[in-house]
Structures are given as C-alpha cells and as structure tokens.
Amino acid sequence: MNSETTYLRSYTLKKEQIPPVISEDIDDYERESLKKKIKELLDQQEAVIVSHYYTDSDLQILADETGGCVSDSLDMARFGNQSSAKTLIVCGVRFMGETAKILNPEKRILMPDMDANCSLDLGCPEDEFSKFCDENPEHVVVVYANTSAAVKARADWMVTSGSAVDVINYLKKKNKKIIWAPDKYLGEYVQKKSGAEMLIWQGSCIVHEEFKGKELASLRKNHPDAKVLVHPESPSSVIEQADMVGSTTEIIRAFGDMNAKKFIVATDKGIFHKMKELANNKIIMEAPTAGKGATCTSCAHCPWMAMNSLKKLLHVLKTGENEIFVEDQIISSAKNSIEKLLKFTSNNQSIGLANDA
Ligand code: SF4
Helix, strand or coil: CCCCCEEEEECCCCHHHCCCCCCCCCCHHHHHHHHHHHHHHHHHCCEEEEEECCCCHHHHHHHHHCCCEEECHHHHHHHHHHCCCCEEEEECCHHHHHHHHHHCCCCEEECCCCCCCCHHHHCCCHHHHHHHHHHCCCEEEEEECCCCHHHHHHCCEEECCCCHHHHHHHHHHCCCEEEEECEHHHHHHHHHHHCCCEEEEEECCCCHHHCCHHHHHHHHHHCCCCEEEECCCCCHHHHCCCCEECCHHHHHHHHHHCCCCEEEEECCHHHHHHHHHHCCCCEEEECCCCCCCCCCCCCCCCCCHHHCCHHHHHHHHHHCCCECCCCHHHHHHHHHHHHHHHHHHHHCCCCCCCCCC
C-alpha cells in the first residue's frame, strides 16, 4: 500500500442484496415471435434499444438489428444523445438508465427491470458518501461511472475505467488530494499508476472480484501462448498478470488487434458475444473464478445484467412501465461532473473516449 493512500471501511453487500443469475428460457419459435412484436412496437413508438455488452446476446442482436447500439455505459449515453428516437430502452443496470436521463432529459428512458442494479452503486449510498466528502472538504471528489445520479451530483468529476488514470494524473499535477469512489480495485490500480494521494472508498464489483490470481497463474502455465485481457475492477493479483488492462471497449479492441489465437478474459462473459462477432477464429477462455473461496456469485456473469430479457423488454414497450426519472436539481449537478470528463477527453486525444464499467 502506498503510504499516501487511505482506505475507508469495507462495503460488502449482504447475501440477500445479491440476486441469483437467472436466464430467460425460451425456444427459437418464442424468441422470433418476441423479437417480431418488439420490432413493431419500437417502430410505432420511435424507440431504440441501447444495450450494454454484458447483457444477453438476444438483446445485443436485437439492438444491432433495429438500429440501436451495443456498447459501454458512456457510449450508450452518447448514442442516446445523438439519436433522434423519442424513447430509449436501456438494457443494462440502473446507473446506465440514470446517466441516459441526465444526458437526455427530454427523452423517455425505459428499462426492462428496475431492480437491475450494480454492487458498486449499492455499495456507495449517497448520504454516507456525501457526509464523508463534507468531512474532507480539501479533496477533489472523483467517482466512477458505476454510481447513482445522486452520487454523481455530489462529485466534482465522473470518470470511466479508460479515462481514470489520465484524469487522476491531471489532478495530481495540480497537487490535488483525491477522494475516489466506489471501486477499491480500480482505485488501487489508478493509485499505483499515478502515485496520487487518494482516499479510496471500499466498494467492489461482485463479478470481477471473484477472479482468482493463483488459479489464473495455473491456467497461464497450461496455455503459455494465451494473452490475458483484464478489466481493472479485478483484484490486483489478476491485474498483475495481464497483457492488457482496460475497459470493455478496450478489451474487445485488443482481442481483435492482438496477434494471438488464444485469450484468457477477466470480465463478465456477456462480452464474449461481441468478441466472437469480431474474430470467430480466436479462442476465448474465461479467467478462473472457482478455487478457494468460490461462492454462488463465481460465474463471471452479473446477476443484475441478467435481469434484462426479451420478455421484459416487450412488457415495458407495451405498458410504458419502468420509466427512469431523475430530479432536475440532481440532473444539473450530475451533468457537471459528467461533462467535465467529456470536455477533458475531447481536449486530450491520448484518452480513449468510449470506456466504462
Ligand atoms: S458487472 Fe459488476 S460493475 Fe458491472 S453492473 Fe454488474 S456488479 Fe456492477
């Protein structure tokens, strides 16, 4: 641990806060019938699907087929902003729907399941976080995209996994002390890269923190020709073994660009759909999550992302249920922290713009 880094108390979710991973069980006939009905309603309502890489491949395919987008959270929001659609159906988790609303307040934002959340968001309650910020007023508050609209409203900056190191380096050059929230692994990674003085909130992603360094080392031994691609929400023992550490978009790009046949990937396996579309001749292996300390969450798939399904998507299009609303005051403050990043990245060509959770 760097002597200038302070770690706050741990935010481990209770067992009952983590739902089981449930996939929709439908046959081909039902799938096609659901897709047909959804397509008709999308047309009628001038709506598009904006989907994250971690959702079910049925949703990703449908989003692509209907002129929507499949991407990371920031590009999902950007797409919504540029789209002429009146309604955005955000297939992802709660903070993504909120970010879409913050950047597109005039649009109707619907989500297939309002319970689709994120352990990072749940592990950073606005009241406790705000109190902590108030107690450390000399610090610049930097939060990750995976936070509620209210936490973003309390922050000075919102960052993504691909832009975090550059933003923190920039703040360090200005001799700023930093509050970082909520992901402790990404915070440690950024701190090591930048050497900045940081107070690190102790939240974590329940999917990425299951990847195991020791088991990964064994797998690499058996496959010395495999390249290791790691999302920085993973523990440092996993990050240390990576050939490339990056956001979802960067992982997909590296998979396509790297001159290798085999890849070990440490992120949610929903991303494999896009990777296979890009290079079907390459072999993808899941980074190990089992071994000592394995739990029911050790499946490398986010239970909240899995709540999105074709049936639920059709239901919200039919009923107009599950609309996302964010208070005007929160929208205006949260927009500041998001737009600061957008301005920073557009002024700095060295930073990838499309990076997220
Ligand atoms: S994979 Fe992790 S960071 Fe992403 S939405 Fe799920 S819990 Fe949150």
